[in-house]
Amino acid sequence: MSLRKQTPSDFLKQIIGRPVVVKLNSGVDYRGVLACLDGYMNIALEQTEEYVNGQLKNKYGDAFIRGNNGNSSFLILSHHKRNLLLTIG
Numbered sequence: 001m002s003l004r005k006q007t008p009s010d011f012l013k014q015i016i017g018r019p020v021v022v023k024l025n026s027g028v029d030y031r032g033v034l035a036c037l038d039g040y041m042n043i044a045l046e047q048t049e050e051y052v053n054g055q056l057k058n059k060y061g062d063a064f065i066r067g068n069n070g071n072s073s074f075l076i077l078s079h080h081k082r083n084l085l086l087t088i089g
Contacts, residue, residue, distance in 0.1 A: 016035070017033065018033065019032070019033055020045070022043060028050060028052055030045060030065060031051065032047050041067025042064065043064070043065040043067060045063045048060040050063075
């Protein structure tokens with residue numbers, strides 16, 4: 001069995017339409033379905049839930065997380081057959 005190296009771009013293309021968790025440095029987690037993202041790492045989620053310290057705080061139909069503010073980084077975790085992660089920032 002040969003393993004193919006995967007770029008971050010490949011990974012992100014594969015998880016569009018899948019449930020993900022976006023973890024911000026602030027400690028806030030957003031859980032939802034990854035709708036799209038762009039080259040600036042702006043993220044759009046559908047069916048989004050906001051968690052603070054592990055507790056559900058809000059539910060949103062759609063959410064937009066700005067990726068290019070220079071001050072924060074985030075982690076994307078995908079919920080499918082196995083956990084995959086990508087750290088941005």
